[in-house]
Amino acid sequence: MALPAPNLDDRRFQDLVDDAKRLVQQRCPEWTDHNVSDPGVTLIETFASMVDQLLFRLNRVPQAHFLRFLDLIGVRLFPPTAARGEVTFWLSAPQPDPVVVAAGIPICTPGTETEDAIVFTTVRELAIVPCALEKMLTAGRQGDPVDRAEKLGFGGLDQFVEGVEEGFASFGSPPQVGDTMLVGLSGPVPRCAVLLRLDCEVEGVGVDPRDPPLVWEAWDGDGWAACEVDRDETGGLNRPGDIVLHVPAGHTASVINRERAGWLRCRVVQPAAGQPFYSASPQVRAAAASTIGGTIDAVHADTVRDEIVGISEGVPGQRFPVQHSPIVPGDGPLVLETAGGEGWEEWRAVEHFASSGPSDRHFVIDHVAGEVVLGPAVREPDGTLRQYGAVPPKGVPLRLPAYHTGGGQRGNVARGLLTVQRDPVPFVTTVENRHPATGGVEGETVPNAALRGPLSLRTRDRAVTVEDYELLACQAAPDVARVRGVAAGSDVGAGGLRVLVVPAVGDDGTGRLRFEELMPPERMLAAIGRHLDERRCLGARVMVEPPFFQGVTVVATLLARPQASLDKLRSRATEALYRYLNPITGGPEGTGWPFGRPVQAGEVFAVLQQLAGVDMVEDVRLFGADPITGARGDAVSRLDIGKHALVFSYGHQIRITPV
Numbered sequence: 001m002a003l004p005a006p007n008l009d010d011r012r013f014q015d016l017v018d019d020a021k022r023l024v025q026q027r028c029p030e031w032t033d034h035n036v037s038d039p040g041v042t043l044i045e046t047f048a049s050m051v052d053q054l055l056f057r058l059n060r061v062p063q064a065h066f067l068r069f070l071d072l073i074g075v076r077l078f079p080p081t082a083a084r085g086e087v088t089f090w091l092s093a094p095q096p097d098p099v100v101v102a103a104g105i106p107i108c109t110p111g112t113e114t115e116d117a118i119v120f121t122t123v124r125e126l127a128i129v130p131c132a133l134e135k136m137l138t139a140g141r142q143g144d145p146v147d148r149a150e151k152l153g154f155g156g157l158d159q160f161v162e163g164v165e166e167g168f169a170s171f172g173s174p175p176q177v178g179d180t181m182l183v184g185l186s187g188p189v190p191r192c193a194v195l196l197r198l199d200c201e202v203e204g205v206g207v208d209p210r211d212p213p214l215v216w217e218a219w220d221g222d223g224w225a226a227c228e229v230d231r232d233e234t235g236g237l238n239r240p241g242d243i244v245l246h247v248p249a250g251h252t253a254s255v256i257n258r259e260r261a262g263w264l265r266c267r268v269v270q271p272a273a274g275q276p277f278y279s280a281s282p283q284v285r286a287a288a289a290s291t292i293g294g295t296i297d298a299v300h301a302d303t304v305r306d307e308i309v310g311i312s313e314g315v316p317g318q319r320f321p322v323q324h325s326p327i328v329p330g331d332g333p334l335v336l337e338t339a340g341g342e343g344w345e346e347w348r349a350v351e352h353f354a355s356s357g358p359s360d361r362h363f364v365i366d367h368v369a370g371e372v373v374l375g376p377a378v379r380e381p382d383g384t385l386r387q388y389g390a391v392p393p394k395g396v397p398l399r400l401p402a403y404h405t406g407g408g409q410r411g412n413v414a415r416g417l418l419t420v421q422r423d424p425v426p427f428v429t430t431v432e433n434r435h436p437a438t439g440g441v442e443g444e445t446v447p448n449a450a451l452r453g454p455l456s457l458r459t460r461d462r463a464v465t466v467e468d469y470e471l472l473a474c475q476a477a478p479d480v481a482r483v484r485g486v487a488a489g490s491d492v493g494a495g496g497l498r499v500l501v502v503p504a505v506g507d508d509g510t511g512r513l514r515f516e517e518l519m520p521p522e523r524m525l526a527a528i529g530r531h532l533d534e535r536r537c538l539g540a541r542v543m544v545e546p547p548f549f550q551g552v553t554v555v556a557t558l559l560a561r562p563q564a565s566l567d568k569l570r571s572r573a574t575e576a577l578y579r580y581l582n583p584i585t586g587g588p589e590g591t592g593w594p595f596g597r598p599v600q601a602g603e604v605f606a607v608l609q610q611l612a613g614v615d616m617v618e619d620v621r622l623f624g625a626d627p628i629t630g631a632r633g634d635a636v637s638r639l640d641i642g643k644h645a646l647v648f649s650y651g652h653q654i655r656i657t658p659v
Helices: 012-029 039-058 063-072 446-459 466-475 522-533 568-578 601-608
Strands: 085-089 099-101 104-106 117-122 126-128 133-139 180-185 192-201 214-219 225-226 228-232 241-244 255-258 260-268 281-300 301-311 317-321 333-338 343-349 363-366 371-374 375-378 385-387 397-406 428-432 481-485 494-502 541-545 548-562 615-625 632-636 645-650 653-657
Touching: 012 039, 039 317, 063 446, 063 522, 085 117, 099 281, 099 466, 117 301, 126 281, 133 260, 133 281, 214 241, 301 317, 428 601, 446 645, 466 481, 466 494, 466 522, 494 522, 548 568, 548 601, 568 601
Parallel strands: 343 363, 494 541, 548 645, 548 653
Antiparallel strands: 085 281, 085 428, 099 126, 104 117, 117 281, 133 180, 180 260, 192 241, 192 281, 214 225, 214 260, 228 241, 255 260, 301 397, 317 371, 333 343, 333 397, 363 371, 375 385, 481 494, 548 615, 615 632
16 A cells, blocks of 8 residues: 655644634734734735645655655555464264365354454365274384274264173283374365264273373374364273364375274373373273364455456556455465456466566555556656556456455454354354464554665665564564564574564463464465575575573462452452563563563562552562473572573462452
8 A cells, every 4th residue: 555645734724814813812802803804814814825835845744755755665554464263163963975165154253232243264175074983003112003903893973883892902001102092084084073982991090081191193194293182081091982183184094004094093192290191001992983073274354256346448557446455465366357358367466567568467456455556657768658567458347356355453363252154054063263363463554664664675675684584574474473583503504594483473361372373384484484585695594483482480479458359369460470471562661572581580570569459579489481391490580581582471370468
């Protein structure tokens, strides 16, 4: 979108006349005739007209000149970024045939009287493929797989086969880290939710049923990828019940022990500190499997299809506004079509017309303003007219086959809110987002574009300094919250650079962030990597990755004031810590915890002391924590972190002493 020019003084002719008349009443009260026929009023209007012309010229300098210059060199406002998430479609019952969920299905939150529904759209087609259990194998850490089908009852989901009482041991005797139980499905079920119904005996003693040292994985062609466990009623294969697994997108068929199937496996892993381990192997007597749902990506945007944006007038430099703006950039390039003799002809979107010839079917899309711009004709110094980009013939309609509109922070919805199907899908009874949607960012503001403009002019779309890499990384992925460039080090080598990326993610309303959401998605890393690779210096090596996050746990003791609610005070104190020790919105300036800044007990004292209801902060202790394993270090008064690391709040504990 073209940068709007501000008015340095928005007064006009009539405003100046009215101001002068008010001053006349204050300074010269004996002047009572303020009609237009009065000679004095005529003089006021004359001077007001002259001042109005001066203000007109003033409004074009200096800020207006600056913004016009940025517009001239091609600085455009970044459009809003659409939040993304995953939605799961649950079947009413297992189906014998695949259930196809088409791309572009709208899913939204329940609307209210005061707020409109937030709409998400599926980005690709989802096939919920039926499956059945066909094979069961067990394998030791280094041994060959053993077929257990003869000792297993294969039943339906309603009941197991009777008369099978022997069963088999899921793992070795005793179980060891690396022991596996392999489940062979009738075929691969990528992106599907699989229900495993197991009849297990209470034999796997020693383990905590709420936290067994097990992981479920699926073969994706290159290795074993982790499955998300939605529900485990077996308590670590210790009792009859159901296990719901969400199979990753790369699941494919493979051959194990001369048997081809869509393989899943349950593997014994190294227990964490304090986690109980098996002393005996669980026993499985019967099993069954079925597909009960599927998960697909969705984006916070409405899809507009086959919109006629206008009719060509056959002249250069035409602009066609779309009906819905802003336009959210999608996964693929936007396409414009014009009616031709043999159907619709495609036009390709470009960033600018500098390399476009008179016959190139190119166009530029203004995402913020929502305009389709065709190439101009420019008169050269020798008097010739050069056409940049082709011109559609007069009277030809132009249409956009599909584009997305929406985006912004409003799409960062919490888990479990996307529950409404605007277009019902056969055999699908419910839909939900099992995780929060993230990545929604508002469009760029004019002041921020004014700051970015000089940097863009300096870099000229080339990366030389560390600051250049940071700027270009933000341009490649506007949904990045923070970028840090790290010069060559021992881990990269001479001529190398690390670009540390933190995605823009929302909290749960209390400042809490999920650690896995701070890991940038592969699409973001790939987009930044491609963008920087085209602009880096010859020989420079660039690595795009997330920064190291140092977990920090605060254990504080507060003395409450009389009549203060202890539960509310504890909640406010915990929220204050999560918001202050936040890598995106925390820190002293509220713009994210500074890279490499240590955490000191004194500043935590200050954060807690200013809370309403706190009489005195009695004690504050800091503990370094591992956000993945939960392991915690010793208490310190100053927690140092790496030079290019960030903090992550992990499990703060508040103790409140009443008066």
